[in-house]
Amino acid sequence: MSTSPKIHATKVIAKTRIFCVEEMELEFSNGTHRTYERLKAGVQGAVMIIPVDKNNNLLLIREYAAGTERYELAFPKGLIEKGETPKEAANRELKEEVGMGAKTLTTLKPMTLAPGYLSHKMYLILARDLYGEKLIGDEPEEIEVVPWPLANKKALLARDDFTEARSIAALYMVSELLDPGRQSGT
Numbered sequence: 001m002s003t004s005p006k007i008h009a010t011k012v013i014a015k016t017r018i019f020c021v022e023e024m025e026l027e028f029s030n031g032t033h034r035t036y037e038r039l040k041a042g043v044q045g046a047v048m049i050i051p052v053d054k055n056n057n058l059l060l061i062r063e064y065a066a067g068t069e070r071y072e073l074a075f076p077k078g079l080i081e082k083g084e085t086p087k088e089a090a091n092r093e094l095k096e097e098v099g100m101g102a103k104t105l106t107t108l109k110p111m112t113l114a115p116g117y118l119s120h121k122m123y124l125i126l127a128r129d130l131y132g133e134k135l136i137g138d139e140p141e142e143i144e145v146v147p148w149p150l151a152n153k154k155a156l157l158a159r160d161d162f163t164e165a166r167s168i169a170a171l172y173m174v175s176e177l178l179d180p181g182r183q184s185g186t
Helices: 086-097 150-158 165-178
Strands: 006-015 020-027 033-039 046-051 057-065 070-074 077-079 100-112 121-132 144-149
Touching: 046 057, 046 086, 046 100, 046 165, 057 150, 057 165, 070 165, 077 086, 086 100, 086 121, 100 165, 121 165, 144 150, 150 165
Parallel strands: 046 121
Antiparallel strands: 006 020, 020 033, 046 077, 057 070, 057 144, 100 121
């Protein structure tokens, strides 16, 4: 099972402004042939930033999510632009969405979401030593920044508008990193 399947062919079967559906003809090491479909993401990937201020508050954003058709609370995120490193993209997105830059950026982990059919990679980046700096982004409206005490993780997890799996995973990772002595869930 450790031998990757041979890719015989790939072709784009649908493309929109933001999505590309690709069909893959695969042959597995046991000779089985299968056709897979995947959403093909951009090459650079994306970042999710976990900004933590000097008082140990998480800086979340509330913005409209078309997938759920409502406003959601989450960590800021965005695409890595050509020529940017994940940390450079994280600092730019932080300035655009939160109005803050970070002197200290730490890559926590690259993550995937539904890797069985989605090629997207996102880097989780902890942002500390924050300072005020606003860049103009591409958001259609002003994004609300919501400071949240890291010590109040349980209440954040209980909210109906904090549902994004990547943000929840990031919350647990940052909680363990910055407060490893606390019980999980508090």
